[in-house]
Amino acid sequence: MAFKKKVSLKDIAQAVGVSSALVSMVLNGKAKQYGIGEEATRKVLAKAKELNYQPNIMARGLRSGKSHLLGLVVADISNPFFAILAREIERAASERGYTVIYGSSDEQPGHLCTLMNTLANQGVDGIIVVPCENSEDLISDLYLQKYAMVLVDRFFPNINTLSVSLDNAKACRDVTQHLLNQGFKRITFVSYESELYHTTERIRGYREAMQEAGLGQNVNVLELPQEKYHEMMLQVFEDNQINKNSDALIFSTNSLTIQGLYVLNQLKIRIPEDVAVFGFDGGDVFHLYSPAISYVKQPVEEMGRKAVTILIDQLESDEPQEIKRYELKPELVITESSLKK
Amino acid sequence: MAFKKKVSLKDIAQAVGVSSALVSMVLNGKAKQYGIGEEATRKVLAKAKELNYQPNIMARGLRSGKSHLLGLVVADISNPFFAILAREIERAASERGYTVIYGSSDEQPGHLCTLMNTLANQGVDGIIVVPCENSEDLISDLYLQKYAMVLVDRFFPNINTLSVSLDNAKACRDVTQHLLNQGFKRITFVSYESELYHTTERIRGYREAMQEAGLGQNVNVLELPQEKYHEMMLQVFEDNQINKNSDALIFSTNSLTIQGLYVLNQLKIRIPEDVAVFGFDGGDVFHLYSPAISYVKQPVEEMGRKAVTILIDQLESDEPQEIKRYELKPELVITESSLKK
DNA sequence: ATTTTGTGTTAAAACGTTTTAGAGTTATAT
DNA sequence: ATATAACTCTAAAACGTTTTAACACAAAAT
Numbered sequence: 001m002a003f004k005k006k007v008s009l010k011d012i013a014q015a016v017g018v019s020s021a022l023v024s025m026v027l028n029g030k031a032k033q034y035g036i037g038e039e040a041t042r043k044v045l046a047k048a049k050e051l052n053y054q055p056n057i058m059a060r061g062l063r064s065g066k067s068h069l070l071g072l073v074v075a076d077i078s079n080p081f082f083a084i085l086a087r088e089i090e091r092a093a094s095e096r097g098y099t100v101i102y103g104s105s106d107e108q109p110g111h112l113c114t115l116m117n118t119l120a121n122q123g124v125d126g127i128i129v130v131p132c133e134n135s136e137d138l139i140s141d142l143y144l145q146k147y148a149m150v151l152v153d154r155f156f157p158n159i160n161t162l163s164v165s166l167d168n169a170k171a172c173r174d175v176t177q178h179l180l181n182q183g184f185k186r187i188t189f190v191s192y193e194s195e196l197y198h199t200t201e202r203i204r205g206y207r208e209a210m211q212e213a214g215l216g217q218n219v220n221v222l223e224l225p226q227e228k229y230h231e232m233m234l235q236v237f238e239d240n241q242i243n244k245n246s247d248a249l250i251f252s253t254n255s256l257t258i259q260g261l262y263v264l265n266q267l268k269i270r271i272p273e274d275v276a277v278f279g280f281d282g283g284d285v286f287h288l289y290s291p292a293i294s295y296v297k298q299p300v301e302e303m304g305r306k307a308v309t310i311l312i313d314q315l316e317s318d319e320p321q322e323i324k325r326y327e328l329k330p331e332l333v334i335t336e337s338s339l340k341k
Numbered sequence: 342m343a344f345k346k347k348v349s350l351k352d353i354a355q356a357v358g359v360s361s362a363l364v365s366m367v368l369n370g371k372a373k374q375y376g377i378g379e380e381a382t383r384k385v386l387a388k389a390k391e392l393n394y395q396p397n398i399m400a401r402g403l404r405s406g407k408s409h410l411l412g413l414v415v416a417d418i419s420n421p422f423f424a425i426l427a428r429e430i431e432r433a434a435s436e437r438g439y440t441v442i443y444g445s446s447d448e449q450p451g452h453l454c455t456l457m458n459t460l461a462n463q464g465v466d467g468i469i470v471v472p473c474e475n476s477e478d479l480i481s482d483l484y485l486q487k488y489a490m491v492l493v494d495r496f497f498p499n500i501n502t503l504s505v506s507l508d509n510a511k512a513c514r515d516v517t518q519h520l521l522n523q524g525f526k527r528i529t530f531v532s533y534e535s536e537l538y539h540t541t542e543r544i545r546g547y548r549e550a551m552q553e554a555g556l557g558q559n560v561n562v563l564e565l566p567q568e569k570y571h572e573m574m575l576q577v578f579e580d581n582q583i584n585k586n587s588d589a590l591i592f593s594t595n596s597l598t599i600q601g602l603y604v605l606n607q608l609k610i611r612i613p614e615d616v617a618v619f620g621f622d623g624g625d626v627f628h629l630y631s632p633a634i635s636y637v638k639q640p641v642e643e644m645g646r647k648a649v650t651i652l653i654d655q656l657e658s659d660e661p662q663e664i665k666r667y668e669l670k671p672e673l674v675i676t677e678s679s680l681k682k
Numbered sequence: 683a684t685t686t687t688g689t690g691t692t693a694a695a696a697c698g699t700t701t702t703a704g705a706g707t708t709a710t711a712t
Numbered sequence: 713a714t715a716t717a718a719c720t721c722t723a724a725a726a727c728g729t730t731t732t733a734a735c736a737c738a739a740a741a742t
Binding site for chain 2: 058061062067077083084087101104118121122258261262283284287289290
């Protein structure tokens with residue numbers, strides 16, 4: 001019990017009275033190229049439409065060695081940022097005649113590896129990956145094995161792959177400058193403990209802006225461990241509540257921002273009176289929270305489309321393409337949470 | 342430029358000195374069944390592992406007529422409910438050796454149709470669909486064409502398909518009873534203008550509970566048009582603010598709840614003092630809002646897994662399976678927003 | 683008159699797998 | 713001895729597509 005699927009090239013060929021080779025050529029738009037007669041071309045086209053011919057993807061794939069399938073591995077599809085990214089990638093791919101199959105690594109290199117293998121087994125032509133912590137070697141290996149691959153959202157500076165990401169340093173420099181302009185001086189940067197380049201870049205942007213403002217001695221970066229970050233945050237903020245060593249917080253990811261709000265909420269720390277807040281990636285929570293939370297808005301759609309475009313260009317060109325990194329510009333959405341009262 | 346992919350059955354066959362037919366049998370675990378010798382079996386297995394053999398999915402698919410691909414069409418992947426559903430479906434499918442390809446219909450039957458065709462072209466073995474408004478005929482057609490199909494989250498009572506959904510009437514009956522127990526009497530049910538069964542069921546549950554409580558005259562159902570629901574809600578709530586004709590609101594979907602919160606927020610209507618609120622599907626917004634918003638929690642994971650299980654069982658069984666509808670039980674998460682002060 | 687050129691078409695092979703029918707041995711039963 | 717069964721294995725076909733080499737025929741050039 002499955003899809004009924006019948007009409008083949010042969011059926012059309014028989015109906016029209018030509019060979020299936022001819023039908024194939026016509027249906028692939030190569031009638032001119034192969035010098036097929038007008039008459040035959042017309043009849044084949046008509047019959048194909050009449051019978052609602054749909055090429056058998058398996059046969060075509062087997063013959064051509066191409067599947068027109070793209071793999072996508074995101075960190076976590078239940079995170080709205082990745083969900084929207086996935087949707088955009090799916091759309092862009094579909095416009096180019098490709099289908100996307102995907103999975104979430106849940107930030108675990110083991111899962112990433114399994115997934116990549118699954119995708120490779122499914123015969124994807126290329127792959128779009130949001131790499132996770134400790135996956136540098138894995139990515140590097142796959143890259144050397146000539147996987148057609150684009151890294152998105154994150155990349156490794158030491159592996160020369162195609163990539164599309166945010167200009168993370170600029171984003172955090174802008175945020176920091178905005179807070180400084182508002183008059184906040186003791187700005188704390190809340191981040192994960194991570195060696196991923198986009199994380200360190202975000203920290204760098206913050207740090208540089210602080211130093212440029214002559215507030216190098218106020219630089220305070222919280223690098224929370226991935227597992228226990230909620231408790232850690234609780235502890236640190238509790239401490240802060242007493243000692244007042246921060247007047248503003250920058251959260252470096254969407255999930256950190258949300259977790260941070262839970263904690264601030266729980267501790268009854270007022271925003272922005274007790275501490276100003278700047279988050280990442282937005283979402284309904286940011287708008288509905290009182291006060292509304294300022295955030296860095298990433299050009300998600302553009303990011304997805306760009307990744308698809310450069311991957312497919314790579315796949316379809318004969319000469320190897322130039323390897324390029326694309327860095328997209330962030331936008332700040334500024335609301336009450338980051339304005340001095 | 343694509344994946345390198347080499348080792349075939351023939352390679353193993355040559356290396357070991359047997360036919361590729363034998364290799365195929367062994368690697369499919371049919372050595373016993375075909376009476377292959379111990380020696381040969383052992384050697385083939387070893388060589389396959391050594392060469393890291395991966396079957397060519399296209400060839401297998403072509404030969405068998407099965408792709409081990411499942412299609413999934415959700416209403417909107419950027420809605421966390423569907424994102425989590427999708428992830429769970431992907432996981433469950435993967436455990437059974439299937440891969441999922443998906444897309445969002447954006448609640449538009451046109452998109453749904455296009456997507457279903459795309460998926461069919463990709464040769465999916467079966468399909469999991471969250472049907473949208475006005476898609477009953479389309480689904481019915483496809484069903485008659487023997488598409489192997491499971492409806493999830495929603496279904497049409499007149500089409501006898503496999504389906505997995507919430508017991509929607511019970512969910513809303515429970516919610517209404519909870520609010521009644523709290524002492525709320527003028528409960529308004531906020532819903533979309535929709536003919537989808539899950540919507541009417543939700544309304545029915547509310548209505549029945551009201552009637553059982555002898556409050557039939559208080560029944561008030563808002564059926565907002567899909568496009569302009571934000572403005573409509575604003576208008577209605579503004580009116581309510583003046584005339585005080587509701588002391589509690591039940592929002593029948595996640596997005597309605599969130600939009601409702603935007604509106605209540607904007608109008609400075611206090612929850613639960615001015616009006617109690619009960620929502621659907623949860624999410625961070627619900628927990629972080631002040632006050633935290635009560636909601637109906639759906640067993641999303643179970644829903645996804647069940648859909649996959651019954652679809653694959655259907656696909657892999659020779660006799661046609663019994664067509665069954667599964668209705669899962671809701672759980673209420675009760676917080677301040679629905680408690681009488 | 684024969685070769686060349688051009689035009690429109692097809693037969694056949696190939697992609698990698700699975701399965702069917704049966705081949706070649708050896709062992710057992712008549 | 714001979715037929716029969718039992719045990720291992722293989723050749724070949726099939727799935728539907730794309731592409732290459734070549735064929736048949738006509739028109740043009742030698």
